[in-house]
Amino acid sequence: MSFAASSRHLLEVKNLETQFHTDYGVVRAVDGVDLHIDEGETVGLVGESGCGKSVAALSIVRLVPDPPGRIVGGQVVFEGTDLLRLDVREMRHVRGSKIGIIFQEPLSSLNPVLSIERQLVEPLQEHLGMTRRQAASRASELLDMVGIPDPSARIRDYPHMMSGGQRQRIMIAIALSCNPRLLIADEATTALDVTIQAQILELMKDLTEQFGTALLMITHNLGVVARYADRVCVMYAGKIREMAPSGELYGNPKHPYTLGLLGSVPRLDARRDTGKLTQIPGDVPDPTRIPPGCAFNPRCDYAVERCSAEDPWMEEVGEGHVAACWEWERVG
Amino acid sequence: MSSSIQPTIVPSTTSATAVASPRDAVGAMASVGEIAAVNLSAVPLLSVRDLNVHFPITRGFILQQTVGHIRAVNGVSFHVNPGETLGVVGESGSGKTTVVRAVIQLQRPTSGSVVFQGDELVGANSEVLRGARRNMSMVFQDPYGSLNPRMRAGNIVGEPLRAHHVFESRNEYRERVAELFQMVGMHPGVASRYPHQFSGGQRQRIAIARALAANPQLVLLDEPVSALDVSIQAQVINLLEDLQDEHDLAYVFVAHDLSVVRHTAHRTAVMYLGKIVEIADGDEIYDNPLHPYTQALLSAAPMPDPVLERNRERIVLTGDIPSPANPPSGCVFRTRCPIAIADCAEVVPQMRSTGSLTKRHEVACIRVEF
Numbered sequence: 185m186s187f188a189a190s191s192r193h194l195l196e197v198k199n200l201e202t203q204f205h206t207d208y209g210v211v212r213a214v215d216g217v218d219l220h221i222d223e224g225e226t227v228g229l230v231g232e233s234g235c236g237k238s239v240a241a242l243s244i245v246r247l248v249p250d251p252p253g254r255i256v257g258g259q260v261v262f263e264g265t266d267l268l269r270l271d272v273r274e275m276r277h278v279r280g281s282k283i284g285i286i287f288q289e290p291l292s293s294l295n296p297v298l299s300i301e302r303q304l305v306e307p308l309q310e311h312l313g314m315t316r317r318q319a320a321s322r323a324s325e326l327l328d329m330v331g332i333p334d335p336s337a338r339i340r341d342y343p344h345m346m347s348g349g350q351r352q353r354i355m356i357a358i359a360l361s362c363n364p365r366l367l368i369a370d371e372a373t374t375a376l377d378v379t380i381q382a383q384i385l386e387l388m389k390d391l392t393e394q395f396g397t398a399l400l401m402i403t404h405n406l407g408v409v410a411r412y413a414d415r416v417c418v419m420y421a422g423k424i425r426e427m428a429p430s431g432e433l434y435g436n437p438k439h440p441y442t443l444g445l446l447g448s449v450p451r452l453d454a455r456r457d458t459g460k461l462t463q464i465p466g467d468v469p470d471p472t473r474i475p476p477g478c479a480f481n482p483r484c485d486y487a488v489e490r491c492s493a494e495d496p497w498m499e500e501v502g503e504g505h506v507a508a509c510w511e512w513e514r515v516g
Numbered sequence: 517m518s519s520s521i522q523p524t525i526v527p528s529t530t531s532a533t534a535v536a537s538p539r540d541a542v543g544a545m546a547s548v549g550e551i552a553a554v555n556l557s558a559v560p561l562l563s564v565r566d567l568n569v570h571f572p573i574t575r576g577f578i579l580q581q582t583v584g585h586i587r588a589v590n591g592v593s594f595h596v597n598p599g600e601t602l603g604v605v606g607e608s609g610s611g612k613t614t615v616v617r618a619v620i621q622l623q624r625p626t627s628g629s630v631v632f633q634g635d636e637l638v639g640a641n642s643e644v645l646r647g648a649r650r651n652m653s654m655v656f657q658d659p660y661g662s663l664n665p666r667m668r669a670g671n672i673v674g675e676p677l678r679a680h681h682v683f684e685s686r687n688e689y690r691e692r693v694a695e696l697f698q699m700v701g702m703h704p705g706v707a708s709r710y711p712h713q714f715s716g717g718q719r720q721r722i723a724i725a726r727a728l729a730a731n732p733q734l735v736l737l738d739e740p741v742s743a744l745d746v747s748i749q750a751q752v753i754n755l756l757e758d759l760q761d762e763h764d765l766a767y768v769f770v771a772h773d774l775s776v777v778r779h780t781a782h783r784t785a786v787m788y789l790g791k792i793v794e795i796a797d798g799d800e801i802y803d804n805p806l807h808p809y810t811q812a813l814l815s816a817a818p819m820p821d822p823v824l825e826r827n828r829e830r831i832v833l834t835g836d837i838p839s840p841a842n843p844p845s846g847c848v849f850r851t852r853c854p855i856a857i858a859d860c861a862e863v864v865p866q867m868r869s870t871g872s873l874t875k876r877h878e879v880a881c882i883r884v885e886f
Contacts, residue, residue: 233745350836378813378817381816405746407819407825411826413822449746450778451821456780456781456798456799458779460754461750461754462750463754464751465751467717468747483747
C-alpha cells in the first residue's frame with residue numbers, strides 16, 4: 185500500500201504491446217501505446233472499432249484473455265509499480281481497490297444469479313476488510329450515491345430486474361466502492377439511450393470529481409468526451425496517433441485521421457443545407473494486414489511517398505499536443 | 517451515370533411516376549416548377565393516419581390469455597412527399613422501428629390507415645402489397661443480419677428484380693445488377709462474393725443497392741448507419757443523399773442520433789413511447805424545440821466541440837422511459853417531464869399547429885404556449 189510514486193503520473197503506460205494469435209495470423213491489437221494519466225485527470229481515448237482501444241484498457245488491468253491474447257511488451261506503471269510484474273493475487277487487489285472498471289454491457293458484467301447486494305458487498309469485504317454488516321450498510325449508501333431510488337429495497341433485486349441505465353449505475357457503484365484512484369470506463373454509455381447516457385455521464389463526472397478519481401473514458405464517440413475530458417488521445421490501428429488537451433484537439437487537429445473523424449460526424453448545430461460531410465475514403469484496415477509505413481496512409485488525403493515507407497513517430501506540434509504524422513504542418 | 521438507367525427499366529404504370537418527374541423542369545421554368553412544387557406537397561406519396569400497433573401480452577402456455585397490450589405505436593399520423601426525407605427520432609422503445617415496419621406491412625397494424633400512392637395498405641390483399649413493395653423498399657439497421665449469408669451479393673441485389681420480373685432478358689438483368697453495384701460505389705466484380713467477405717459499410721451498400729433495385733419511390737431506412745463506424749457513417753450518409761438527388765427518392769429515415777437526422781431530413785418527427793410528440797420542417801425543430809422532451813433530447817446529444825459542450829446547459833431527465841405495456845395516463849412524457857402539472861395526467865395532449873405555411877411546426881404539449 186505504498187504511495188511513494190517514482191513516476192510523477194498516476195498511471196504511465198510505456199510502449200505497451202498486446203497481440204492476438206489467430207488462425208489468420210498475428211493481430212497486433214495494441215502496437216506500442218504510450219499514455220499517461222495524472223491524479224484526478226479525465227482522459228479520453230477515442231477510436232473506431234478494432235483500433236485497439238478496448239484491448240489497451242484490458243491490458244492495463246491485465247484482463248486480456250490469454251490465449252489468444254498476450255501482452256508481449258512494455259510497462260504499465262501505476263503508482264510507481266509496474267502492473268505487468270505483479271502476481272495474480274496482487275493484481276486482483278489492484279483491480280478491485282485501486283482501479284475500477286466499467287464495461288459497455290452491464291448485463292454481462294454483472295452476475296445474473298447473485299443479488300445486487302451480494303455483488304456490492306463482495307469487494308468491500310475482500311478489499312476493505314469490512315464485516316458483513318458494515319459492508320451491507322455501505323452498499324446501500326453506494327446505491328443511494330449513484331441515484332437508485334429506494335436503495336434499501338432495490339438492493340435485494342437481481343440484475344435482470346433493473347433497466348439498462350440502472351445496471352450501469354450499479355456498475356459504477358461497484359467500481360467506485362473501494363475508492364479507486366483510477367476509473368476506466370470502456371464504452372460505458374454506448375449501449376444506452378441519449379437521455380440515459382447524459383444521466384450516466386453526469387453521474388460519473390460528479391462522482392469522480394467528488395472523490396478525486398482519475399478517469400479514462402474509452403469511446404468511439406468524439407462528442408461524448410468533448411464535455412468531460414481534459415485530454416484526448418486518438419487511436420488508429422493499434423497506435424495512438426494524436427494526443428492533445430481537448431480544446432486543442434477539436435479546434436486544431438494535426439493528424440489527418442482526427443481531422444477526418446471530426447469532419448465525418450454531422451453536427452447538431454449545423455444547418456441542414458451545409459452540404460456534404462467530409463468522408464474518410466476506404467475501410468478500417470484488416471488487423472492482420474496493417475499497411476506498411478503509417479497505417480492510415482491508404483485513406484489519407486495528405487499522404488506522400490514517405491508515408492507508405494516509414495511509420496511516423498510522435499512529434500510535438502503544439503503545447504501538450506503531439507501527433508504522429510510526417511505531414512502535420514500541412515494538416516488543418 | 518445512373519440517370520441513364522431510368523429509360524431501360526420503366527416502372528410499369530403507377531400513379532406516382534407522373535408526379536415524380538416535374539422536378540427536372542423546375543430549373544427550366546420557374547413558374548411551372550412552383551406549380552409542380554405545390555402539387556407535390558398537395559399529394560403526399562405516403563400518408564399515415566392514426567396508426568396503432570399493439571402487441572398482446574399473453575400468459576399461460578396452452579390456454580393463452582391476453583392480459584394486456586404493449587402499445588408500441590399509439591395513434592401516429594404523418595405524411596411523406598415525393599423526394600423528401602422525413603426523419604423519425606426517438607429512443608429505444610419509442611416505436612420508431614415499429615412505425616416503418618407497419619408502413620411496409622412487415623408488421624400488420626392493429627388499426628389505422630397507411631395510404632401509399634393512393635392505395636390503402638392496411639388490410640390490403642397480397643397483390644396490392646406486392647405492387648406497393650415494388651415502389652417502397654427498406655434498409656435495415658444490421659447489415660450482418662439483413663443479408664442472407666448463403667446468397668452471393670449479386671443475387672441479393674438482383675432479388676427484387678426477379679421477384680417483380682422487371683427485366684426482359686438475362687443480359688438486361690446482369691447489366692442492371694452491375695449498374696446497381698456502381699450506383700452504390702462498388703465494383704460489379706464483387707457480385708460473386710458472399711456477405712461475410714464484405715465489411716460492415718460495404719454490406720450496408722449492398723443492402724441499399726437491393727433496396728433501389730426495382731426503382732422505388734420511397735425507401736424506409738431503419739437506423740441505416742448506427743451499426744457503422746464513424747468514418748463509414750459519413751460515406752453512407754453522403755451516398756444516400758446523392759442517390760436521393762439522382763433518383764428523386766423519398767426517405768423515411770429512422771435514427772436515434774439527432775445530428776444524423778438533422779443533416780439528412782427535410783422534416784423531423786420526434787417520437788416518445790409510441791407517439792409523435794413534435795414534428796417540424798427543416799431546421800425549425802432544432803432551432804426552436806417546443807416540446808420539453810425534444811428540448812431534453814437535443815441538450816443530451818453530445819457534440820464534438822468542447823467549448824460549446826462545456827458552456828451549454830444540459831437538461832438531464834430523471835428516470836427511465838416507462839413501460840409501453842402500462843403507459844402513464846394523459847401525456848406519456850409527464851413522468852419525466854420537468855414542467856409537468858396536474859393537468860398533464862388528465863389530458864391527452866393533441867397535436868397543435870404553429871409556425872407558418874413554409875415552416876410548419878406541430879407539437880403535442882399542453883404546457884407550450886404560442
